[in-house]
Amino acid sequence: MQSRLRGTSLRRHLLAAALLVALTAQCSASAGQGEESSSETISLLATNGQPFPWNKMRLPSSVSPLHYDLLIHPNLTTLDFTGSVKITVEVKEDTGFVVLHSKHLQISKAVIQQGGGGTSPLQVLEYPAYEQVALLSATPLVTNRLYVISIEYAANLSESFHGFYKSTYRTQEGEVRVLASTQFEPTAARLAFPCFDEPAFKANFSIKIRREAKHIALSNMPLVKSEALGGGLLEDHFDMSVKMSTYLVAFIVSDFVSVSKMSDNGVKISVYAVPEKIDQAHFALEAAAKLLDFYEDYFKIPYPLPKQDLAAIPDFQSGAMENWGLTTYRESALLFNPKTSSASEKLGITMIIAHELAHQWFGNLVTMEWWNDLWLNEGFAKFMEYVSVNITNPELQVEDYFLGQCFNAMEVDALSSSHPISTPVQNPAQIQEMFDDVSYEKGACILNMLRDFLTADAFKIGIIRYLRRYSYENTRNEHLWESLTNICQSDDLDEGRLQGDGFCAGNQQLSATAKWYMHDELDVKTMMNTWTLQQGFPLISVSVRGREVRLSQERYLKGSDPSQSSQYLWHVPLTYITSNSNTVHRFLLKTKNDVLFLPEEVEWIKFNVGMNGYYIVHYEGEGWDALINLLQKNHTALSSNDRASLLNNAFQLVSIGKLPLDKALDLTLYLKHETEIMPVTQGLSELIPLYKLMEKRDMSDVENKMKGYIVQLFRELIDRQTWSDEGSVSQRMLRSYLLMFACVRGYQPCVDKAERLFQEWKESNGNLSLPSDVVLAVYSVGAQTPEGWDFLFEQYRRSLFSAVKSQIKSALTISRMPHKLQWIMEQSLQGDTMKTQDLPYVVVYVSKNPAGHKHAWEFLKTNWHTLVKKFDLGSHSIAHMVTGVTNQYSTREMLEEVRGFFEALEESGSQLRCVQQAVESIEENIRWMDKNLDKVKGWLQRNHL
Numbered sequence: 001m002q003s004r005l006r007g008t009s010l011r012r013h014l015l016a017a018a019l020l021v022a023l024t025a026q027c028s029a030s031a032g033q034g035e036e037s038s039s040e041t042i043s044l045l046a047t048n049g050q051p052f053p054w055n056k057m058r059l060p061s062s063v064s065p066l067h068y069d070l071l072i073h074p075n076l077t078t079l080d081f082t083g084s085v086k087i088t089v090e091v092k093e094d095t096g097f098v099v100l101h102s103k104h105l106q107i108s109k110a111v112i113q114q115g116g117g118g119t120s121p122l123q124v125l126e127y128p129a130y131e132q133v134a135l136l137s138a139t140p141l142v143t144n145r146l147y148v149i150s151i152e153y154a155a156n157l158s159e160s161f162h163g164f165y166k167s168t169y170r171t172q173e174g175e176v177r178v179l180a181s182t183q184f185e186p187t188a189a190r191l192a193f194p195c196f197d198e199p200a201f202k203a204n205f206s207i208k209i210r211r212e213a214k215h216i217a218l219s220n221m222p223l224v225k226s227e228a229l230g231g232g233l234l235e236d237h238f239d240m241s242v243k244m245s246t247y248l249v250a251f252i253v254s255d256f257v258s259v260s261k262m263s264d265n266g267v268k269i270s271v272y273a274v275p276e277k278i279d280q281a282h283f284a285l286e287a288a289a290k291l292l293d294f295y296e297d298y299f300k301i302p303y304p305l306p307k308q309d310l311a312a313i314p315d316f317q318s319g320a321m322e323n324w325g326l327t328t329y330r331e332s333a334l335l336f337n338p339k340t341s342s343a344s345e346k347l348g349i350t351m352i353i354a355h356e357l358a359h360q361w362f363g364n365l366v367t368m369e370w371w372n373d374l375w376l377n378e379g380f381a382k383f384m385e386y387v388s389v390n391i392t393n394p395e396l397q398v399e400d401y402f403l404g405q406c407f408n409a410m411e412v413d414a415l416s417s418s419h420p421i422s423t424p425v426q427n428p429a430q431i432q433e434m435f436d437d438v439s440y441e442k443g444a445c446i447l448n449m450l451r452d453f454l455t456a457d458a459f460k461i462g463i464i465r466y467l468r469r470y471s472y473e474n475t476r477n478e479h480l481w482e483s484l485t486n487i488c489q490s491d492d493l494d495e496g497r498l499q500g501d502g503f504c505a506g507n508q509q510l511s512a513t514a515k516w517y518m519h520d521e522l523d524v525k526t527m528m529n530t531w532t533l534q535q536g537f538p539l540i541s542v543s544v545r546g547r548e549v550r551l552s553q554e555r556y557l558k559g560s561d562p563s564q565s566s567q568y569l570w571h572v573p574l575t576y577i578t579s580n581s582n583t584v585h586r587f588l589l590k591t592k593n594d595v596l597f598l599p600e601e602v603e604w605i606k607f608n609v610g611m612n613g614y615y616i617v618h619y620e621g622e623g624w625d626a627l628i629n630l631l632q633k634n635h636t637a638l639s640s641n642d643r644a645s646l647l648n649n650a651f652q653l654v655s656i657g658k659l660p661l662d663k664a665l666d667l668t669l670y671l672k673h674e675t676e677i678m679p680v681t682q683g684l685s686e687l688i689p690l691y692k693l694m695e696k697r698d699m700s701d702v703e704n705k706m707k708g709y710i711v712q713l714f715r716e717l718i719d720r721q722t723w724s725d726e727g728s729v730s731q732r733m734l735r736s737y738l739l740m741f742a743c744v745r746g747y748q749p750c751v752d753k754a755e756r757l758f759q760e761w762k763e764s765n766g767n768l769s770l771p772s773d774v775v776l777a778v779y780s781v782g783a784q785t786p787e788g789w790d791f792l793f794e795q796y797r798r799s800l801f802s803a804v805k806s807q808i809k810s811a812l813t814i815s816r817m818p819h820k821l822q823w824i825m826e827q828s829l830q831g832d833t834m835k836t837q838d839l840p841y842v843v844v845y846v847s848k849n850p851a852g853h854k855h856a857w858e859f860l861k862t863n864w865h866t867l868v869k870k871f872d873l874g875s876h877s878i879a880h881m882v883t884g885v886t887n888q889y890s891t892r893e894m895l896e897e898v899r900g901f902f903e904a905l906e907e908s909g910s911q912l913r914c915v916q917q918a919v920e921s922i923e924e925n926i927r928w929m930d931k932n933l934d935k936v937k938g939w940l941q942r943n944h945l
Contacts, residue, residue: 001185001359001378001435002319002333002352046125046134053125053134054099057426058198062093063141065196065203067240072164072192073210074253076178079157079166085193087149087203091141098141098149101190101197102126102133103163109152110135114145122149131190131428151194160870161317161837163191164251169274169314172800177274179215179254181313181328183321186371186435187428189246197246199367200474205241210234211253218272219251220244220325222307242304242324243472245367250323252311263289265296267303272311273335276800283336284310287350290392291357298388299361300464301471308360310334310353315837317877318435320352322359322381329356330837332802341803342772343725343732347396351385354392358384366467369474371431375421375532376475378435379443380463386444397730400678402448403611403641407648407682409441410616413537414558414652415924417916421446421532422477432874433913438535445614446531450524452612453573454484461487477532481525527571531614538570539658540589542607543620547598549605551589556616558655558924572615579603579630604630606638611645618658624650628663631670640676647679651686655928661935669943671713677734680717684710684741690936693890693925695850702933705940711745718742723753725771732773739777744814751781758782766795772803779811789815797833809838813845813852821852825859829866836870840877844884856885861901868908879914886918890925898922 044052054060067088074081083105089098111119112135122135141147158165162183170176182192190197209217210233217223221239229235241249257278260270269289271281288310296303305325312334320329333352336345362384363377382405389398412418421443425431451459462484470479539556542549555568572589579602587596598605604626607617619627627646630637638646650667653659664686671683687710694703711718721735742750757778761768770778782788789812796808812824825846828839847856860867860881871877886898902915909915 001321002355044127044130046127048125050125052127052132053097053136054127054132057130059099059101059132059196059201060095062095063089063091063098065089065201066146067203068193068195068205069208070193070205071208071210071235072251074157074164074180076166076180076212076215076253079178080155081157081164081180082152082154083193084150084152085195087151087195089147089149091143091145091147094143095141096137098122098135098137099132100135100194101131101187102153102194103128103131103188103190104158105153105155105191105194107133107151107153107194109150111150112137112141113148113150119150131187133194153194155191158191160872161315162188162872165315167313167315172276177255179252179256179314181252181254181311182250182323183317183328184249184323185247185321186431187247189249192249195246199245199247199371200369202243202245202367202472202474204243205249207238207241207249207251209236209238209251209253211236215253215255217251217253218256218309218311218326220249220323221305222268244324244364248322248324248364250321250326250328252313252326252328256311258309259285261285261289263308264293265302267292267305268307270307270309271334272309273331274312274314277312277331277335280335280337280801281312283338283346284334284349284353287353287393288357291350291354291388292360294388294392295357295361295384298460299467301361301365301467303360304365308357310356315835317837317871317875320356322356322363324360324364327353327356330802332806335802337801337803339769340772340801342736342775342807343729344736345772345803345806347398347729347733350389350393350396351398354385354388355381358388361467365472366470367474369476371425371434373422373475373477374431374434375439375443376477376480378440379421379447382440382444383447386448395729397728400640400730402444403644403678404681405441406445406611406614407685409437409445409614410537410556410648410652412437412917413442413535414556414655415917415920416557416559417913417920418535419913420535429872429874429912432872432876433879435876436879436913442614446528449531449573449613450484450528452575453527454487454524458487459484477529478525481528484524485522527573530570534568534570536568538568538572538615539618539653539656540572540574540607540615541618541620542605542623544602544605544623546601549596549598550593551587551596552593553589553615554592556652556656559920570615573613574607575609575612576605576607577609578605584609606642606646608645610639610641616645616649616652618649618653624659624663624667628667628670631667635670635673640678643674643676644678644682647682647686654932655924657931661932662939665936665939668713672716675717677730677737680714680734681737683713684737687713689888692848692888693929696853696888696894697890697929702937702940706936707745709940709943711742711747714738714741715747718747718750723757723771723774725773736773736776739774740780743777743781750777754778754781758788762788762791766791766798775804776807776810779808780814783811783815786817786820789817789820809834809842810845813842814849816849816851818851818855821846821849822855822859825856829863839867840871840881840884843881847885848888853885853888860885864905865908873909874912878909879912879917882912882914883918883921887921888925889922890929892926895919895922895926 042055044055046052065087069086071084072081107124110122110124112122113119120138122137125134157180164180164182167179167181168176187197189195207219211217212232213234217236219238220241224237224239227235256272257275258270258272259278259281260268263269271285273281292303292308307325309326311328312331313328314331316330319333333349336349358381362380368374368376386398386402389396419438421438425434466480466483469483536555536557538553541552553572574587574589575584577584580600635643650659650664654661654664668683674680691703691706718738721738725732739750743754754777757770758781761770779792783792792808792812796805799805815821825843828834828836828842843856843859846852899919902910
């Protein structure tokens with residue numbers, strides 16, 4: 001699942017950064033899967049007062065499902081549905097009851113049948129706190145026998161974005177149309193049908209859906225037949241699914257239409273959307289066909305279903321969802337119009353499709369055993385976005401942006417409230433919280449580091465082995481590491497393949513690993529456990545004395561308690577280049593301290609080449625001075641990613657007192673010569689937060705000097721930008737970013753041009769075609785007047801194009817008119833004209849606006865319980881609002897206000913990890929400002945600013 005509103009983290013990194021710039025029971029059965037039995041007995045009571053026979057959040061393993069026969073009948077007028085399910089189960093251990101999941105379902109009947117015998121009634125007990133029902137049998141269920149449990153039930157369509165939920169859209173004529181769609185990951189299948197709603201309980205599904213003739217029904221598998229039932233109803237029967245987890249089940253009842261094509265490997269690919277937008281589906285169709293063929297060839301495992309549907313849902317909380325055979329997306333994550341969509345939107349849509357199709361193997365075919373190892377799904381899918389798109393769409397230059405993933409992850413991983421990639425979780429809110437930057441971005445970054453360590457060929461062989469070994473099964477961390485160890489020793493699943501790849505035939509593994517160490521046995525599991533079972537990441541300190549390079553490692557941790565990091569140790573695959581050699585040299589650091597020897601003395605040394613490693617580096621002594629001098633004299637001596645990583649590392653080191661702020665600011669002086677997108681955007685990402693902290697402290701003098709310094713730094717580059725859609729994807733994205741920054745910072749040549757274009761566009765009643773890469777800057781300038789703002793909102797209301805709506809929505813939040821900012825948040829909450837799915841990002845955008853940050857915080861507090869009900873307590877949407885609204889505060893007064901509000905919520909939010917992150921971030925901002933504010937003033941004065 002893409003847990004981002006805008007889809008990929010790349011798009012968040014670039015677009016959000018642009019906006020940052022701009023916005024200024026008694027246990028009588030065995031314990032659950034992976035859960036230890038406890039000698040402690042806790043009695044739970046069902047809703048009717050009877051004892052509930054199970055007392056754990058995880059289901060017992062005494063009964064396992066084999067097959068679901070599911071019938072669903074939604075009524076899109078009364079907004080409810082009825083259902084019946086027949087679950088064939090196998091009894092693993094004698095028991096008198098079956099426990100499964102059910103939430104907000106009114107069960108009217110439950111019976112059980114064994115073999116060809118008659119049915120017996122089951123007593124239904126409910127325990128809502130665990131979202132469980134117990135079905136009590138009058139006679140014991142016997143080990144190794146199969147039974148069929150039949151349940152009839154009814155429920156309302158969900159008003160949130162999960163379960164079987166209502167979605168609406170408005171036609172151009174103003175008619176509101178209703179559809180129903182599903183979002184089950186992670187724990188919401190239980191809102192649509194009673195089930196064993198844990199990923200390890202895989203089963204086959206046969207689904208039937210009743211609908212009116214004016215609608216169509218879609219599900220994971222192809223339609224087999226439709227039967228007329230009378231009364232205008234049809235019943236669609238779908239083919240039986242492959243063996244899969246409940247969270248991957250999907251069905252939609254709608255008036256969607258589609259476009260289709262066959263992939264080269266014979267899979268029917270279709271894109272579904274509302275009728276008025278189907279002409280925007282062709283880009284996604286072509287991208288999906290190309291990517292699905294790529295994955296089949298890369299993994300050497302055929303896609304196991306006859307079709308792959310991609311559906312654009314008008315209301316959708318996350319970016320997209322990988323339901324097997326029926327992937328679902330936000331409209332903005334799937335629909336593309338070449339005339340209105342920008343380069344970043346083209347890249348983002350391609351990446352999102354790549355992510356969801358990668359899941360058809362990583363996640364669907366092979367699934368993590370429990371949500372503690374979610375990263376095995378999400379980290380891999382995030383990583384494969386880059387591997388696949390780099391090959392299928394080389395013109396998108398996607399490899400340029402990977403390090404941005406690692407910077408994003410490090411932001412949260414540097415706090416003590418972070419968590420290991422693999423973390424114990426039990427309840428639904430904890431599970432939801434796992435869909436974060438650590439599971440996605442850090443997961444992808446350590447996989448990239450491992451591929452660099454093993455070589456791309458060896459890594460590919462290992463992951464193919466992993467997928468083959470565990471197809472249709474569930475896995476844990478160690479299964480992946482075992483598959484990546486001794487890759488040239490074939491097992492039964494490898495025969496005829498490894499030798500064919502040619503990698504192992506020439507004993508290349510020896511040379512591939514010898515570059516790291518001489519005679520040590522390659523122990524992937526031990527190495528990677530240091531990256532997945534402990535939180536945080538290492539800071540490598542480098543001290544050069546002649547030919548001797550002294551190395552040490554410690555945990556990088558923001559905060560005032562260094563003792564928290566003392567016990568951490570990683571196996572770090574270091575890479576480095578020097579002034580004398582641009583060949584990448586390698587050294588595996590497995591101890592706290594070590595020494596390597598260079599063949600000769602060097603002027604400078606740069607570690608973590610290309611930012612392929614998930615660690616940061618401090619150069620002691622004169623190390624930083626040498627690198628700063630290099631960049632000022634000849635910055636292209638280092639790659640653009642190396643330059644971006646130096647900028648990132650320097651400011652990270654300032655935060656923990658390892659590097660003086662003056663040095664980090666001196667480093668930024670070279671940026672006046674920079675032209676590449678990643679160093680430019682990273683430089684802005686480091687400098688902008690400095691004045692954003694000041695904005696909320698009313699320090700206009702030093703704040704304006706810092707803003708002036710940044711504009712001056714990039715003025716020549718800004719002046720060279722054309723107001724067009726010309727150039728490569730990277731050049732176009734950089735143009736959009738820079739012009740947005742310059743216009744909203746008040747750089748007059750930019751403002752004048754944008755005002756002129758906005759006026760022309762307004763006079764054409766919005767019909768003039770503006771270059772898509774500059775419209776955000778034009779709209780943002782236009783939104784500064786009441787007339788311009790109102791005109792933009794009317795264009796938003798009328799537009800059928802997601803890209804246009806997204807650009808206008810962003811511009812509207814940049815207005816300096818507080819009443820407009822308040823109104824747009826309220827409109828998003830209401831969800832009529834502006835979709836509620838966009839509310840979290842509207843609130844955060846408003847919070848970055850100096851005219852809106854107080855309103856955003858008040859809005860969050862006032863509407864907290866409504867927001868939690870709509871988006872779910874542990875969701876990424878809630879976390880994004882909590883951290884986004886608060887992370888630029890830097891006063892003790894706001895720290896106490898934020899802490900006090902969340903502490904008072906108790907069970908409604910005080911325990912959330914995002915709340916801990918918010919508090920830590922404010923504490924860090926206070927420390928940073930106390931220590932560095934005077935240094936900023938002094939440096940700006942010394943540089944005549």
